[in-house]
Structures are given as structure tokens and as C-alpha cells.
């Protein structure tokens with residue numbers, strides 16, 4: 397199957413990088429100290445879905461959480477990118493939800509195992525339409541997530557522990573970044589469980605772009 401296309405940019409999704417515990421209050425709500433360097437994991441491309449989609453809760457979990465996040469799209473190949481050139485590699489940004497089977501993640505953590513399964517179920521990474529980006533400065537922006545109209549998560553990207561320049565520079569020191577890579581930049585506090593029939597709306601900066609998905613009944 398062909399990889400899905402990033403809405404608004406019309407380029408196929410390549411690798412999906414995700415950053416964990418990138419907001420202090422979220423790290424603490426999970427009972428963790430904030431990390432001293434970016435915490436990186438990956439999701440498969442089969443997690444991508446779009447505005448209007450319906451997400452099935454996997455039978456493997458009883459505790460699937462929403463994590464609203466700013467998502468960056470990489471526009472060209474880069475390796476060892478210096479901080480001051482990081483934004484040249486961003487072709488667009490949008491909002492997404494990093495769904496997480498928290499119970500499976502917790503069990504994996506206790507055993508010292510990877511989190512991959514808890515993050516990797518089908519449609520566990522819905523993304524909005526992306527806003528093309530071509531600038532040398534990134535405006536801090538507000539993220540919000542509502543469940544059935546009630547606000548659960550709200551924060552500014554200025555609260556990130558590692559800002560987007562640092563994330564891009566850090567990742568490119570390890571991986572070759574490629575056109576179509578997505579970077580989920582971490583979630584602020586307020587994560588909580590979703591249930592059958594819930595409707596979730598993620599919004600960037602009061603409707604710059606938004607995403608609505610629902611959980612299957």
C-alpha cells in the first residue's frame with residue numbers, strides 16, 4: 397500500500413518520529429522527571445489517519461489516552477543540521493493526536509521493554525491539514541484538545557522543554573531526516589482516557605487548523 401499523503405502539503409508520509417515527555421507538567425503527571433535530552437520513539441505509517449476518521453479502540457487495551465501535539469513536516473533531506481538552520485528543513489506544521497495505550501505502555505516501562513505496541517495501533521496518529529511553512533522564525537502557538545466539547549488539554553508550544561530547533565538538530569544528528577518525515581513534538585498535561593463514542597477536536601491557535609476524529613461506538 398502507498399504511504400498516506402500529508403494533507404495540505406501533498407507529500408507522502410515517510411518516517412514518523414515522536415518526542416516523549418517534552419512538557420514538564422506532562423512528565424510529572426506520568427510520575428516522571430523531565431528528560432535531560434529528547435526522548436525519541438517511532439510510530440508506523442499505518443497509524444496515520446485524518447480529519448473525520450473513526451478510530452477503533454484495540455481489544456488489547458483498556459486505557460487509551462489522547463495526547464495532542466504540534467506536528468512538523470520535514471521538506472528536504474538533512475543530516476547533522478545546526479540549530480540555526482533547523483527551520484529551513486520544515487515544510488509545514490499541523491496538529492495531531494499521539495494516541496497511547498497507557499496500560500500497555502506502563503507494563504512495557506515496568507519490564508524495561510520498548511513502548512512500540514502501545515503507540516502503534518492502526519489510526520493512532522490522526523493529523524490535521526498542514527500549514528505550509530517558509531520562514532526563519534517559528535511563531536509559538538496554542539494547542540487545545542476538547543473531548544465532547546470539554547477542554548482537556550491546553551498549552552503553548554513555548555512550554556516545550558526542547559524547542560523545535562533543538563528537536564530537528566538532535567534527530568538529524570542520529571537519523572537522516574527525509575522529505576515527508578513527521579515529528580510529533582510531545583504533549584502538554586491533561587492526557588486522559590477516551591471511550592467509545594467520544595468526539596475529539598484538536599485545534600492549533602484558535603482554528604489556524606484543526607482536526608476532529610471520533611472513537612467508534
Ligand code: MG
Pocket residue numbers: 414415416463465494580582583
Ligand atoms: Mg506523545
